[in-house]
Amino acid sequence: MATQQPWYVEQRGRSLAYIFLTNEPGIAVVEERGLDFGIDYKLVLVPGDPGDNEWVGVRVKATDRDPKGMVAWDPRGLSKPYFEKIAVPIFLLVLNARDERCFFAWIKEPVLSGEQPRLRNHTESQELPVTLIDRDGFHQQVARCHEFFERQKARTGNGWNHS
C-alpha cells in the first residue's frame, strides 16, 4: 500500500477493505501478513484450507481522494514465480478513507470466454483502470471467480493451470 500519506489513511483504508470484503457471505478473508507475495488478503471461496488453490488474491490501496479513472500501483511481489505457478485471480481494491467509497481493478483477470478459462495478466501496467464498485458489483465479481475455478477444475481435475 502507498506510504506517502497520513498514517490514518492507510489504517482506515485497510479496515474498510476488510469490512467490504466480508460483506460477501460464504467467503473467509485471510490476512497475508509477513509474506512478501504482494497481496494483502486471500479470499477463500470454497470449502477447504487456504492452502488449496481455489482462492482469490486481494491487494489493498488506501487513498484520501477518489482515483480519476486510473490508479498507480506497485506490482512488487506479484511477478514472483509463485504466482506464475498458481493460477488464481487477483484484484486491486482502492478504498477512499474519507468517504468510504470503494474502487476495483483486476490485476489477474479471469477470462471466461472461449473454451478454456484463463487469466489475463495486468501486472505489466504501472496504472490500472479502476471502477467504482458496490456490494452487488463485488458479488458479481466473486461469482465470476467461482465460475473460473469450476471450469478450470472441470478441465484439469484439480484447479491447477498447466498451460
Place this chain on the structure above:
Amino acid sequence: MADNDLTETIGRRGQSIVEARLLDLGTKGRPLFRPVLLGDKWPATDLYVELLDSALSVTPFFFLQVKSTNRGYNEVKDFWTANHAKPKSSHFEV
C-alpha cells in the same frame, strides 16, 4: 471453508468496524483517536486507543474489548435494572 476461518473472519470484521469508526475523519479531516489492534496474544483486550490532540501533558488512552456476532442480540435499554434486583428496602429510600 474451515469453521475457524469463518469464526476468525467474524471476529476480525467486528474489530475492523470498530477501528474504522474510531478512525472516522469527521469534519476536521483527521481522526480523534489512534487505535492499535493488539492481536491474539492479548486475552482480554482487543484494541489500545489513544486520544489525539489532547491538551494534557500525558496522552489519554483506554483499552477496548470487541464482541462480534452474526447472530444478532437482544438490546437491553436499562442494563442496570435488568441485571440487578431492586432491594426490598433501602436506608436511602424516603
